[in-house]
Amino acid sequence: MHAPRTTALTFTALLTLAACSPGTGTGGKAASPGALKLTSTTPAASGTLDEVTWNLPFGEPTTxxxxxxxxxxxxxxEANLCDPLLRIRPDYSLAPGLATSWSNPDDKTLVLNLRTDVSFWNGHAMTAEDxxxxxxxxxxxxxxxxxxxxLANVSTITATGDHQVTVRFKTPDELFLKYLANGFGAVSEAAYLKKAGTSYGTAKGGLMCTGPFKLSSWRSGDSLTTVRNTAYWDTSLRPKVKKLTFLFVTDNSTLTSALLSGQIDGSYEIPSTVAKALSSSDIGTLYYGPSAQTVFVYPTGPKSPLADHRIAQALSLVLDRDALVKNVYDGAAQKLKTFIPSLVWQKSEAADVYAKGYDALPAVPDVDVAKAKRLVDEAAPKQRTISIAMGAGDQQSLQTLTFLQAAAKKIGLKIAVKQLQPTQMSGLFYDPSLRKGLDATMALGYIEIPDPLSYAQMFTSPLSPLNWIKYDNPEVTALLTRSQASLDPQASAELFTQAQALYTADLPMVPISAPYERMFMNKRISGAPASFAYINMPWAAMLGGTDKAGS
Incomplete structure (x- = not known):
């Protein structure tokens, strides 16, 4: 699972939107709340290509x-290089990956049966020891x-056969299996890991995995190149693209020009300003898909004015989310009742329980300045200026905080925006010293695994390193602990929704929006999934040429 980004949306309405036919995009039309069509997939690719250039708008990977x-x-x-034991589908449901099947002989035992036909890029067979x-x-x-x-509840992990692994737990853990669908569950060659040591995953140390693409070269500050694995075990996903090059263009103007000129073929996480330029061009298609991304403002410590839930509620009451979604996201987002989007659970065996729990939460509030003022007066904060961190150059976050600034003035609060460089912004989530002088942060989060419990615990558990405000509601903790220990999906979901109702009322956080996924491909390529599930699936293995590839 991942931490909130700067760094793991849709709710009942999405169930209807996501049913749109595959391949729908804006097709040159500007986005608007009523016109957007969401899709998890795009038209299947029809041919091979020698090379595709893809952009990483958040910059060069650190590992x-x-x-x-x-x-x-x-x-x-990484999702295209290293296969995990389980795989996430475009609709965020789980499927077999390197593990063909799994079972629970008892509540504290998980047996994973592995594929017998998998080899690493060097030709060595994958075994249980790996x-x-x-x-x-x-x-x-x-x-x-x-x-x-x-691994918190894991007692032992052992090879119980050449292609079988048994995991034993100190206490039952319904989350562990789902973690196997992200980087935690990815399999690397044991011998290579030992040889590479701490340099594994770097430009110097390299990788040794089983995925559809192989790491070819990594030129720091310039590009990262992968080539297709022609011996990939999943014959249905053997890549049609021979060479896939990743660039690190973070400037919106430069990215717009590169996409319009064809220098870059595609990108996920298209910024709203870039999306507007692309939507009026016929160079390709801008797709909108369901997403597990979430945007909220979160206090950085217990002394922050925002750590008082009354102040958080007051800011929530003066924020005009309808105007924000329209003007900042160009309609490509939804309002949030809480900070966890529904894509995370809508394919669960207990989806109806989660949906009922979400529907029972208080509605997203309309603007109510009078009530917000009363809450501020009641809280009587000693400090009325709230400094909020955001990533430098992130225009979407800046626009959002500008909305919040204007709203806060109406209730006697001042928002001071602090723009931090990417490394500092990312680091503050783990390094307390980087949070000094800050009262809150703009969190651009996403949930990697299909279970809301994983994300909720990050902010409510007294033991979580991300619980900066020392939130401690014993009833919430007890309910979430019991939820994780239940292997019955319905019972686990019931316990979670009870906890959700409690922390939604007293956890000081300002939920803002749930952005849709925005992905662009020019007309020479197609096939990549349009949903946020790409973040943990071999999306590039689906890429290929179209009948317009040569035009």
């Missing part, structure tokens, strides 16, 4: 080690895994 990926850029690349090594190394401090919480 490709599956254990460490936890942000847009590294996830986008799986054990890949999972177990994430306990080691030197690995710096971003998914250590997935």
């Amino acid at each position: 490709l080690d599956p254990a460490k990926v936890g942000d847009y850029s590294p996830n986008t690349v 799986v054990v090594a890949s999972l177990a190394r994430q306990r080691e401090t030197a690995t710096q895994s971003v998914n250590t919480q997935a």
Whole structure:
């Protein structure tokens, strides 16, 4: 799972929107709330291509080690290089990956049966020992895994056959299996891991995985190149693109020009300003898909004025979300009742329970300045200026905070926007020293695995490193703990929704929006999924040429 981004949306209405026929996009029309059509897929590719150039709008990856990926850029690349044990489909449902099947002989045991026909890029066969090594190394401090919480309830991980792994737990854990669908569950060759050591996943140390693309070269500051794995075990996903090059263009104007000129063939996470320029061009298609992304403002410490839930509620009451979605996102987002989007659970066996729980939450509030003023007066904060961090150059976040600034003035509060460089912005989520002088941050988060429990615990558990405000509601903690320990999907969901109702009322956070996925491909390529599920699936293996590839 990943931490909130700067760094793991749709609710009941999305169930209807997502049913649109595959391949629908804006087709040159400007987006508007009533006209948007969401799709999880795009028209299947029809031919091979020698090369495709794809952009990473959040910049160059810091690592490709599956254990460490936890942000847009590294996830986008790594998902095509290193296969996980389970796979996420475009609709965010789970499917077999390197594990063909799994079972629970009892509540504290998980048995994974592995494919017998898988080889690493070097031709060496994948065995259970590789799986054990890949999972177990994430306990080691030197690995710096971003998914250590997935191992919290694990007692042992052992090879119980050449192609079978058995995991035993100290207490039942319904989340563990789902974590196997992201970088935590990706399999690397044990011998290569040992040889590469801490340089694994870097330009120097390289990778040794089983995915549809192989890492070819990594020129720091310039590009990252992968080539297709012609011996890929999943014959239905053997790549049609021979060479896939990733660029790191973060400037919106430069990206717009490169996409319109064809220098870059496609990109996920298209910024709204770029989307407007692309929507009026016939160079390709801008797709909107369901997403597990979430935007909210979150206090950085218990002394922040925003750590008082009355102040958070007051800001929520003066924020005109309808205007924000229209003007900042060009209609390509939805309002949020809470900070977890429905794509995360809508394919669950207990989707009806989650839906009922979400529907029961208080509605997104209309603007009510009088009520907000009363809350501020009641809280009587000693500090009325709230400094909020955001990533420098992120125009969407700046526009959002500008909305919040104007709204806050109406209730006697001042918002001071602090633009931080990418490394500092990303680092503040893990380094307390980088949060000094800040009262809150603009969190651009996403949920990697199809279960809302994983994300909720990050902000409500007293033990979570992201619980900066020391939120501690014993009833919420108890309910979420019981939810995780239940292997009955319906019972687990019931417990989660009870906890959700409680923390939605007292967790000081300002939910803002749930952006849709925005992906662009020029007319020479097609096939890539349009939903946010791309973040943990081999999306580039679906890419290929169209009948317009030569035009």
